[in-house]
Structure formats: C-alpha cells, structure tokens
Amino acid sequence: MVRTGSASVAAGPTLAVVAREAGVSVPTASKVVNGREDVAPETRRRVTEALDRLGYVRRPRFDGARPPRLVDLVVHSLEDSASGAVLHGAEEAAHDAGLEIVVSAALTRSRSERPERDWLDRLVLRGSAGILFHRAEPSGPQYTWLEQHRVPFALIDPVRQPPPGVVSVGGANWQGGVTATEHLLALGHERIAVIAGRRSTMSCGARVAGYRSALASAGVRHRPEYLRHADPNGAGARRRMRELLDLPEPPTAVFVCSDRMVSGVYEALAERGSRVPDDMSVVGFDDLPEARWLTPALTTVRQPLSEMAATALHLLLRMTDGPRPESIRTELSTRLVERSSTAAPPGA
C-alpha cells in the first residue's frame, strides 16, 4: 500500500463528493467534518446527512503532525484530597506545553506493594516524556530501572528522603512550621503542642523543626510531652489529642502537621467540651479542601500543591531536553491562611 506523506487518507468518498451531495462548497463540508462552529445549523445537518449516507470516514492527516507526548503522573491515591490540586496543576502545565497526562495509582495499589514490572514495561512501550510521583515513591530497584532507561522523573512532596541526585519539589516545610508557631505565639500562647505525622515522613520532620525553632527564638521552653507523633489520619490524631488533654498541664494551642488529621483533633476536643478557638487554638498545614469545610474553618499553612506540580512538570521537561537541573530540591513558599480556629488563650 502506498501512502503519500501529506495526503488525507480517506476511506470511501472524497470530501468533494460529499459537498456535491449536500449542495455546499468543499470548504463548508470540510468545516463540518472538522467540528468547526461557524456553520449554520441547517447546513451542518445537510452535510452530516450526506456524510452518513455516503459512509464517509475521515482519517487524520499525518503531514508532519506528531502525536502529542504523554507525561505520567503516579499518585498515592486518587481519593486523597490533595490529589485534586496536584492533578489540576500538572494538567494545566501539561496542556500549556502541548502534553497530556496519564494518571495512575499503580505503584502503591493495595493488591501489589511490590514494584509493578508490567507498569514500567508498558511505559517504555508506550513512550513517556517522563514521570511525576506524588506521595508515591519508587522502590530502590525502580529508581535503578528509571535511571538505567534514562526516563526523566521528579518527585512532588516526597514522603521519604529521595536518593542523592533525584529531583523533587516540595513546600517550604520548615518555614511553614515557623509561621504556624509564630502565629500562635503572637496570639499570646506559650503552651503550644504539636501533633506530627510519622517520624519517617520527611515533610513532618521539617515542620516540627520549624516549630522548635520558633519556640526557641521566642524564648519559650520546648516541653517533650507536647510533641506527639501519630498515624497521619483522623483516628491517629484523635488519640494524641486525648493524651494532650490528659496532661497535668494541657496545652492551650496545638499545631497539627497536616489538615488530614484535624477532624480527629476536633472530635477529641468536642468529646471533652473544649471549644475551638475559645478553649483551644488549632493550626493545620496544607490547606486541603477540608480546611474550609471544618467548623470552625481551619487556620492553616498553605502549601501551593498545584504550583508544586506545575513546577515539577517544568523541571521534567527541562530534563528531557538537557541535563538534570542544578538545584535538586525546589521548595515553594508556604503562607498562613487565617480562618476561625485560632484566638488568644483562655483568660488572656
């Protein structure tokens, strides 16, 4: 079969035949076939009927046009409320760069905790301009595999410290921890507790370090009993908040290292009749959608997740065309979003 490079490959009748059948010009018929808006409804109907009657099938023209490139986004879970913001940022940036986003929760899906060899093989067969990972990190062998196959990749808000040389984009976690704690100090709090996620989580360590730095700068003693690590969900945080309320001298404010955990903190406080913010001030981190929906609405440190995803995509594209960027770790600034969950300490 001979295919001329730039010709439209039409099966069945040509557009000229269709135009004649419909009683319109060829450019008009072409507009209808190409889904253009600037055609009168009645004309469109006539052309569409002619197309159907004649069995015209339009095929794409391959005159130099190339299929768009695909970028992979691998997320921890599509049900995580942070995924929406990450996807939004990545999709917008990809669209602007003429790329499309393939989404998968493949690496960590529960039925396979092991690296999915099939997934990586499919990736190579299909072609990918690169991979973004959000809260889902490759295993050691997968890192090796990716390097070996020269597949560019970058991590968004990595959970664990990445191997040397791996490009990542995160929020300014340390600075955010400082900001949250300084906000509480400025309101007059001194008994400030922190409910952190797992010790192994990288962002969590930096947020707690920021909290300690802010206390130290203000000359407020750090009390070890005020630092509690929890499973990063509502139930884990509820347990820790109860423990804090049971202390001989409970805190008057608590910095919760992720908005994901705040619903549990609110529940523990409600159980004891402790009102937010009158009896207890609460500051979160992330500015996930739930921060707005909680009552009272949560004062929190905003991480620009969409912007982080867009930045990671841009770094990825630079890597496909050239060397790895000089700066391996990019941190985007965080800022306090004041809502209704903080106030001066009781009796102040």
Added chain:
Amino acid sequence: MVRTGSASVAAGPTLAVVAREAGVSVPTASKVVNGREDVAPETRRRVTEALDRLGYVRRPRFDGARPPRLVDLVVHSLEDSASGAVLHGAEEAAHDAGLEIVVSAALTRSRSERPERDWLDRLVLRGSAGILFHRAEPSGPQYTWLEQHRVPFALIDPVRQPPPGVVSVGGANWQGGVTATEHLLALGHERIAVIAGRRSTMSCGARVAGYRSALASAGVRHRPEYLRHADPNGAGARRRMRELLDLPEPPTAVFVCSDRMVSGVYEALAERGSRVPDDMSVVGFDDLPEARWLTPALTTVRQPLSEMAATALHLLLRMTDGPRPESIRTELSTRLVERSSTAAPPGA
C-alpha cells in the same frame, strides 16, 4: 537499518558483556536490568556499576507486545471534590482491563469555552479507545465530530439531557429524592423544603421530582414557596436558606440537592442561631468528601461515583468491540447514609 522483529534492540554492549564485567550470570544481570526485586543488594550494586561503566542502554523488546490502549477521561474540573471518586473508579477499572487513563479538563477550561479543535485532532493522532465525560459535555458539533469519527464515548452523571442514542451512566436520582424525603417524613417532619440546583440540570430535576412524589405518597401538601432553585454552590444555597428562614412559616427540614451547597446552608442557619439538627434537619445528596467533614456530619444520599465511572468504562469497552449497548441510560442505585444532621422536628 535492519531490525529483527523479536530481538532486544541493545545500543552498546550486550547483556553477556555486562554480566562478565560484573562477575555474575546473564540471568542475574537480566534481573537487575528488568528491575526485579530478587537480587542481593551487593549483586545489584555490582551489576549497576557495570551497566553504568559500559554505557549499556536497554531498549524495549517489541516481540508482539503492543503499547497499552489509552482511554480519555474529560472532567469539568479537577478541583471538584467529585472528580477524585470518578477518577478513582475509572482508573481502577482501566487498570483491570489493561488500559491507561489520560485525564483532561480541556473542554471546559475557562480560556476556551468553545470546543477545542486541537484536542480532538490530537485524540485522533494519538489514538484513544474512547472518551468518558464527567460533568463536561460535548457541544453539538463535537457530538457530530465524535459520531463521524466513530470514537466511542459515554457520559458520567450528565448535567444536561444528552442527545438521543448517547450512552450515559448516572445515579438513581429520582429514587434518591424519594429516599431523602421519606427519611425526613419518618422523623415526623411535614414542613420540608428543598434547595435545588439550576432548573436545567438533569439530575436536579429528577431529585426534586422524587421529593414531590414522596410528599404526595405521604399525603403532605407541596408548598411552592418551599422549592428554591440556586446556583449549585455554597453562596447560592446560603441565599435560598435565608429566604426560607424568612417565610411566615419556615420549614423544619431541608433537602439540599447536592452536598456542594450544604456549607452555605449551614452558614445561613448559624447566622440565625438555628441549630442542626435540633432546630433544622438537613439532608444532602452525593456523599462527597465534605459530607463527613461538615459539623454536624451530613446525612446524605450516596451516589456511587466510583462505580458509575467504572460502569461507564465497561460500557465504552463494549462499544469499541461491538454495537452500542441496548440500554442507553444506566442508573446505579443510591442509598441513604445516616450521620448527624437529622432529627425529629422541634417540639415533636
């Protein structure tokens, strides 16, 4: 250049050379190259170093393997809290069928309200097993284009009535409206209002019809002043709830046609010192993530969004292999999720 169909296309040294350099067997070297886990760390290190030293580049084998097929999911907005559940369901079903999901918010992105011709052209160039649309519907010309190019597509929870013959999957909206209203009737309410979305929204019409049917079955008079249409967001619903509270005889319960609107209803009630559920019972619809985060947690009619997306994907795959399914509109059942926002009317 001659390429043998089934051979591994290796640039640089063969795997045998790598294995010899690393002092391991060829199968062991192969395991490392393929990202397998069952290799001792020290062995992996030796092989990886040999690969790097020799500049080995593995290329995929094209022995009959085909790139995986792509399915497109077009959503209204990736920041909509329903998108997570839809993506989750579509991605899981696609993965099980050996497909991958390309996500875009392209059709309705604000910078282009018109159909994006480029997007459809790219789709044909790239190839797509079909398209799922969620709360983002093709325009008239796009419907024509899709039919013309024999691209299978299906709608998930369509906003507007689709053209004849278009396959869609929704929740049982009418039945859900009945369920919500019967729940309130069973608690003893008779003054039941409904805050609906826009009149033109298909699901909204069916939910309101269910509400009216349940009232009629119970012999409760429908009061026209108790039916309010609003923009489908918090601000729109807040305005309508205020109007309801200003009636000479305000309702004791309100059925809100989407969880998206409930935050505004809660705000209007809080402004007037009206407590949920003591003074006013509230039932939502959808069971979006915010239903759990609101205080009090929202009693709502659950739409199985993930299952709806998975069902739409399966219908799409059937269409790629055969004729259009006989049943054009599939409805999945809804059910009441009881939480803390409903109780008997005051004084009951």
